[in-house]
Amino acid sequence: MSELSSNQQSxxxxxxxxxxxxxLNVGAVYLILILISFLFMGPFLFGAISSLKDNPTEWPPTIxxxxxxxxxxxxxxxxxxxxGSGGLFGQFKAGKMVxxxxxxxxxxxxEVVLPEVSIPVRVAGSGQAALDLTQxxxxxxxxxxxxxEIKRWTEGGAIYAEYQIMISNPSHFNFDIVPLNLKVPYxxxxxxxxLTPNNIERLGMVQSWKNISSGLIPYIFHNYDRVFxxxxxxxxxxxxxxxxxxxxFFISIMRVITTLxxxxxxxxxxxxxxxxxxxxxxxLILFSMMIPAQVTFISNYLVLRDGVFGLxxxxxxxxxxxxxxxxxxxxxxxxxxVFIMKQFFAGxxxxxxxxxxxxxxxxxxxxxxxxxxLAKPAxxxxxxxxxxxxxxxxxxxxxxxxxxxxxxxxTVGLLSFRIMYGAAGMAWGPILAGAIISALPIIILFxxxxxxxxxxxxxxxxxx
Amino acid sequence: xxxxxxxxxxxxAPYLLLTPFVIWxxxxxxxxxxxxxxxxxTDYDLFATPxxxxxxxxxxLFREFLFARALKNSLTYAIIVTTFxxxxxxxxxxxxNYKIRGIKFFxxxxxxxxxxxxxxxxxxxxWLFQRKGVxxxxxxxxxQYRLLIWVFLIFFLISQTLLVLKEKWRQRPVSIFxxxxxxxxxxxxxxxxxxxxxxxxxxxxxxxxxxxxWLNTRETTPNWAGSLAFPRPLAAIxxxxxxTTIPTFMLLYLAGxxxxxxxxxxxxxxxxxxxxxxxWYVTVPQLxxxxxxxxxxxxxxxxxxxxxxxxxxxxxxxxSIITLAYYVYVTMFPRSAIAEVxxxxxxxxxxxxxxxxxxxxxQRVTGERRYKSE
Numbered sequence: 001m002s003e004l005s006s007n008q009q010s011x012x013x014x015x016x017x018x019x020x021x022x023x024l025n026v027g028a029v030y031l032i033l034i035l036i037s038f039l040f041m042g043p044f045l046f047g048a049i050s051s052l053k054d055n056p057t058e059w060p061p062t063i064x065x066x067x068x069x070x071x072x073x074x075x076x077x078x079x080x081x082x083x084g085s086g087g088l089f090g091q092f093k094a095g096k097m098v099x100x101x102x103x104x105x106x107x108x109x110x111e112v113v114l115p116e117v118s119i120p121v122r123v124a125g126s127g128q129a130a131l132d133l134t135q136x137x138x139x140x141x142x143x144x145x146x147x148x149e150i151k152r153w154t155e156g157g158a159i160y161a162e163y164q165i166m167i168s169n170p171s172h173f174n175f176d177i178v179p180l181n182l183k184v185p186y187x188x189x190x191x192x193x194x195l196t197p198n199n200i201e202r203l204g205m206v207q208s209w210k211n212i213s214s215g216l217i218p219y220i221f222h223n224y225d226r227v228f229x230x231x232x233x234x235x236x237x238x239x240x241x242x243x244x245x246x247x248x249f250f251i252s253i254m255r256v257i258t259t260l261x262x263x264x265x266x267x268x269x270x271x272x273x274x275x276x277x278x279x280x281x282x283x284l285i286l287f288s289m290m291i292p293a294q295v296t297f298i299s300n301y302l303v304l305r306d307g308v309f310g311l312x313x314x315x316x317x318x319x320x321x322x323x324x325x326x327x328x329x330x331x332x333x334x335x336x337x338v339f340i341m342k343q344f345f346a347g348x349x350x351x352x353x354x355x356x357x358x359x360x361x362x363x364x365x366x367x368x369x370x371x372x373x374l375a376k377p378a379x380x381x382x383x384x385x386x387x388x389x390x391x392x393x394x395x396x397x398x399x400x401x402x403x404x405x406x407x408x409x410x411t412v413g414l415l416s417f418r419i420m421y422g423a424a425g426m427a428w429g430p431i432l433a434g435a436i437i438s439a440l441p442i443i444i445l446f447x448x449x450x451x452x453x454x455x456x457x458x459x460x461x462x463x464x
Numbered sequence: 465x466x467x468x469x470x471x472x473x474x475x476x477a478p479y480l481l482l483t484p485f486v487i488w489x490x491x492x493x494x495x496x497x498x499x500x501x502x503x504x505x506t507d508y509d510l511f512a513t514p515x516x517x518x519x520x521x522x523x524x525l526f527r528e529f530l531f532a533r534a535l536k537n538s539l540t541y542a543i544i545v546t547t548f549x550x551x552x553x554x555x556x557x558x559x560x561n562y563k564i565r566g567i568k569f570f571x572x573x574x575x576x577x578x579x580x581x582x583x584x585x586x587x588x589x590x591w592l593f594q595r596k597g598v599x600x601x602x603x604x605x606x607x608q609y610r611l612l613i614w615v616f617l618i619f620f621l622i623s624q625t626l627l628v629l630k631e632k633w634r635q636r637p638v639s640i641f642x643x644x645x646x647x648x649x650x651x652x653x654x655x656x657x658x659x660x661x662x663x664x665x666x667x668x669x670x671x672x673x674x675x676x677x678w679l680n681t682r683e684t685t686p687n688w689a690g691s692l693a694f695p696r697p698l699a700a701i702x703x704x705x706x707x708t709t710i711p712t713f714m715l716l717y718l719a720g721x722x723x724x725x726x727x728x729x730x731x732x733x734x735x736x737x738x739x740x741x742x743x744w745y746v747t748v749p750q751l752x753x754x755x756x757x758x759x760x761x762x763x764x765x766x767x768x769x770x771x772x773x774x775x776x777x778x779x780x781x782x783x784s785i786i787t788l789a790y791y792v793y794v795t796m797f798p799r800s801a802i803a804e805v806x807x808x809x810x811x812x813x814x815x816x817x818x819x820x821x822x823x824x825x826x827q828r829v830t831g832e833r834r835y836k837s838e
Contacts, residue, residue, distance in 0.1 A: 024644030029562050031647070036559065037573045040711065044576060046598065047588040059596045059673065266485035269478045283827075288493045290823050292768035294789040295812040298503065298796055298805060299496035302510075308491070333488055362470075363477035392581030394771045399797075411583045415775055418587060422779070428591055435584045446579045450572055453579060454715060 051432035066196040075195040076219035083213035090215030092175040097168040102193035108157040116183040141171035223429035233406040243406040244413035252390040258332035267341025288335040344378035384452040503809035521810040534791035546762035552710040557717030582771035593678040620653035679780040695784030720754040760826040
């Protein structure tokens with residue numbers, strides 16, 4: 001009897017050990033998976049966080065940024081509310097007054113003095129925006145009405161003092177940008193404030209804010225704000241970056257439409273029709289998928305320059321260079337798109353067409369009314385792949401569209417961003433923000449239509 | 465009459481449906497390819513009428529320093545990146561082939577670098593590789609903590625060996641990488657390292673922040689390789705490209721892994737094969753044809769590398785990152801000179817021929833296999 005129970009006991013123990021081991025195994029696998037996902041997602045995530053920073057190349061790099069601290073969110077929200085606007089998007093309205101609190105640490109023996117407050121003139125951006133002489137600057141109208149000490153205490157030998165700064169707008173104008181500078185003597189340390197300053201310069205003596213009444217959203221996403229509002233087209237006066245985004249959408253959608261129509265038609269015929277030289281034709285299509293654009297662009301550039309053998313002159317256009325039509329025509333279909341459609345149609349049973357034929361349908365009717373609706377899954381995959389391919393395409397737009405800048409698609413625009421902001425000691429904030437924005441549509445598309453991406457890869461093998 | 469018209473319409477229908485694609489294909493691929501072939505024997509400069517110059521463009525190419533560098537860079541790049549991305553993709557696919565909850569999320573997460581554009585990724589990487597960038601920071605951190613890391617690794621290995629030996633001594637079947645022991649050893653090593661650190665036996669080293677210049681430099685890497693070493697900026701691009709293409713090829717491997725019959729693994733288990741042995745003698749040979757596809761696709765796509773070079777542009781010296789594709793582009797559109805379309809075409813042909821060689825080999829081999837299997 002007792003033998004049995006000890007046997008049972010050891011059974012239970014064995015069960016327990018097996019279960020424990022299985023849990024440990026699963027844990028180990030998850031650990032490895034999480035570590036690797038840091039490797040693959042890390043650069044994006046850290047890039048996204050850093051695109052919020054004032055200085056994305058600070059040393060050491062941290063993930064704690066002023067823009068992600070709730071205290072600053074509250075500060076930015078409240079300051080914008082005091083300035084007379086909603087807290088999310090701010091503006092310094094006429095007749096309003098805001099109150100800013102800052103705390104300084106004076107080392108032992110140092111004389112406690114009020115900080116010097118000034119509202120500097122800061123010209124934002126380049127190009128047309130910077131040359132706008134009619135613009136009114138907050139510096140010329142706003143007043144610093146009071147700087148008062150409200151609290152003082154000692155801690156560890158040093159004196160801490162908290163000040164209250166009142167800034168008012170006695171004019172009749174509203175201001176979008178209200179920068180602020182505070183200056184204290186050497187060795188006096190900035191501890192905290194309603195809003196963390198964007199820059200601390202001159203060995204800690206000057207704390208500067210880019211815009212105290214910006215409101216919550218522009219405060220957090222100030223680099224994104226710069227991306228859209230700092231660069232304006234010289235010819236149309238519209239925001240360059242916004243134009244690039246719209247261009248990319250336009251070109252991608254147009255190319256998706258042309259590719260769907262042409263590839264479905266050609267793919268269907270190639271899947272069903274037998275003709276002389278068919279095999280050679282397939283091999284040629286396969287070659288065209290492998291041969292890089294850097295080989296064929298030499299001729300394609302010239303073809304577009306001459307308006308596709310002068311055909312474009314019928315529409316009153318001499319050259320298709322620097323036009324969206326040129327870019328769309330050059331990429332209106334592709335060998336791989338036709339290949340995908342051909343593979344799909346070849347997999348559909350012939351009996352469908354045979355019964356349609358008996359019912360007296362013409363080839364066109366069979367294709368448009370019966371086969372095309374059946375091809376929805378393939379057309380879906382093709383839509384996603386073409387959109388992604390065109391949105392990410394860099395080389396052909398670089399060749400075909402060189403000027404003016406407001407005709408660039410996003411990829412070429414980002415390159416010009418790199419050059420533009422790279423000139424002035426690399427302002428990485430706007431560059432990273434631009435990169436993140438341009439990655440967003442594709443990432444959203446990927447999250448929603450994941451399975452199409454995977455299908456596309458197995459179809460074509462695709463180039464990196 | 466009307467019947468005849470309908471008959472004609474019906475007969476011509478397939479051809480009419482095919483026509484738009486064929487016209488596009490003839491103009492933008494067929495004509496383009498023939499024209500590049502034609503230009504490569506002329507001295508065309510975009511404006512004057514082209515003159516036939518024989519083979520002098522090709523002779524000129526092989527005399528030019530920049531082209532030699534481009535060819536060398538392209539080949540080094542293709543070979544190294546393809547090797548690493550193939551190995552990486554295989555390992556990653558094996559890891560992602562575990563059937564546990566949430567694996568779909570991880571597959572999607574790993575695939576992220578492959579869907580975003582090369583421009584975005586290159587910009588983020590240029591930023592990571594800045595002199596005060598994240599890569600240098602991580603290397604500095606490693607230098608600071610290297611003593612701790614070594615201690616940690618040594619104790620981990622000791623503990624793992626002891627645990628495995630204990631099981632072996634009791635004559636139980638156990639693999640060297642038994643996950644539950646790995647977790648146990650990791651925990652033990654963390655505790656020991658922490659105790660040694662708080663006890664003051666080992667400490668974090670103080671080192672100068674590393675300020676390696678990754679992009680704007682003419683230095684080569686690795687140092688010991690002599691004339692085989694490649695430029696450091698190119699190494700940065702290699703790193704970037706391996707990172708972005710591993711997930712793409714991982715998917716191909718994943719599909720292949722799911723096709724391997726389970727019975728093979730079961731048979732191997734009966735024969736007493738370890739995890740490593742199963743990987744080496746079952747998984748790798750079964751994935752042979754996929755590996756072939758991955759290698760050829762990898763070679764083709766790496767030979768065409770252009771975007772990364774163009775975006776890094778002035779951030780690195782041109783001759784250390786120039787590739788064949790970029791050479792064609794800058795010869796076609798030089799900054800301040802007349803376009804040398806002839807030279808550009810000749811270089812483009814070299815690129816095309818290299819690609820075609822790989823494609824032909826690929827077709828031969830896969831075609832043969834198809835023939836055999838039939």
